[in-house]
Amino acid sequence: MRFLATLMLWLLTTLALAVAVPAGWAQRDIVDEDGYAALAARAAGDSRLQDAMAGELTTQLLALGGENGYQLNPQLVRTVADSYTRNDGFPGQFAQANRIAHRWMFTGAVPEGNSTDRWLIDIAPMLSDPSFRATLGNLDLAVPPTLTVPITVESPDLRPGKLRPLATWGPWASIGAAVLTGLLALLTLVAARSKGRALCALGVSALLVGAAGWAGIEMGRRFVDAAVDRTTGDIRTVAEVMVRTAENSAHHWLNITLVTGIGLVVVGVLGATAGAALRRPDTR
Known part of the structure; x- marks a missing residue:
């Protein structure tokens, strides 16, 4: 039963992290006006x-x-x-x-x-x-x-305030996802018999999310390119550079997630090894 509870908490943590990372990036660099201005700079x-x-x-x-x-x-x-x-x-x-x-x-x-x-x-x-x-x-x-x-041609799909819901709820969603991820990760550690193995599992979660994020960006590139096609002339080049800069920013967040995952796996392995050594009976 304890194993099933730990497994369920780990799965929920992974899902929450998969939401928290892109939500945090989008809020910081796209939804927030100052963040978007910094991206443009x-x-x-x-x-x-x-x-x-x-x-x-x-x-x-x-x-x-x-x-x-x-x-x-x-x-x-x-x-x-x-x-x-x-x-x-x-x-x-x-x-x-x-x-x-x-x-x-x-x-x-x-x-x-x-x-x-x-x-x-x-x-x-x-x-x-x-x-x-x-x-x-x-x-x-x-x-x-x-x-x-x-910077775009006329289109009925574009209208002022189309992304207003993101501006309203984006900050709450990003903060909520981050808090939920941390809480679920803590509960996973508490429920697990081996804290070292639990840390390894959480590291694997981060690695899965980071890798999935990289794959998702590549898969979504054609949709972004279709949006860029709505721009014309020199402004098209401007839009392309802005998109690539945003992609690089997202990659940076995903790389941090991957590095964090590797760190958790290493710490977890060391912790599990040390715990096993301490539990091993002295045969001398």
């Missing part, structure tokens, strides 16, 4: 994203100049844009630009002039950077307070 260090954003900023600035009756030098504007996306201030401003996209999807906040079926980022802060202002010289070319750029 990390992605901004990729040269492919920098080149793509330089191209998009060039396009928008040339269009803004044309609307105001100015013929800007495309080569000069692109040179300045390349320099800007490679300076130390770009990751922070790119992260800030992505906050509007996050709020659109997770809270339903719609910038003025935005249609309700397109996901946008605000590039006005980037075009207002001093490097661009210096290039424009004395031109009376004022960048509007908000200049949104679509």
Whole structure:
């Protein structure tokens, strides 16, 4: 009976851990606005994203100049844009630009002039950077307070606040899953006859969850790629880099889970060995 109780608790712990790891990652890096902004800042260090954003900023600035009756030098504007996306201030401003996209999807906040079926980022802060202002010289070319750029094509599947339930319940779900996992792991240790073997079993749980997570990411990649296909032009490259950065972040969490599992297995084996040695009768 005790063995069956321990086995059941171990299975429940494994299932809870399988929920806690992805839930914790998603809450930290996707659902939380600050976490998503930090993810965007990390992605901004990729040269492919920098080149793509330089191209998009060039396009928008040339269009803004044309609307105001100015013929800007495309080569000069692109040179300045390349320099800007490679300076130390770009990751922070790119992260800030992505906050509007996050709020659109997770809270339903719609910038003025935005249609309700397109996901946008605000590039006005980037075009207002001093490097661009210096290039424009004395031109009376004022960048509007908000200049949104679509990062998806129009789709009825996209609407403001579609992920609002995740923003509402995500923190509770991630915390609850973590607490439940810890509680079940503790109960598994209490119920087990051999604490060393129980630690080994919990380590195996972590290894199973980590390996399953890696496999799940690979299996889900085609669905993510289908979502990226909704983006166009330079913004498509930006979206691809953001997705890969998110994948790397998820892999990091899974690697920590795997390393923790290995550690628990090693400690469990040592503990079980030491316990067996202590229980062995002295034959001398």
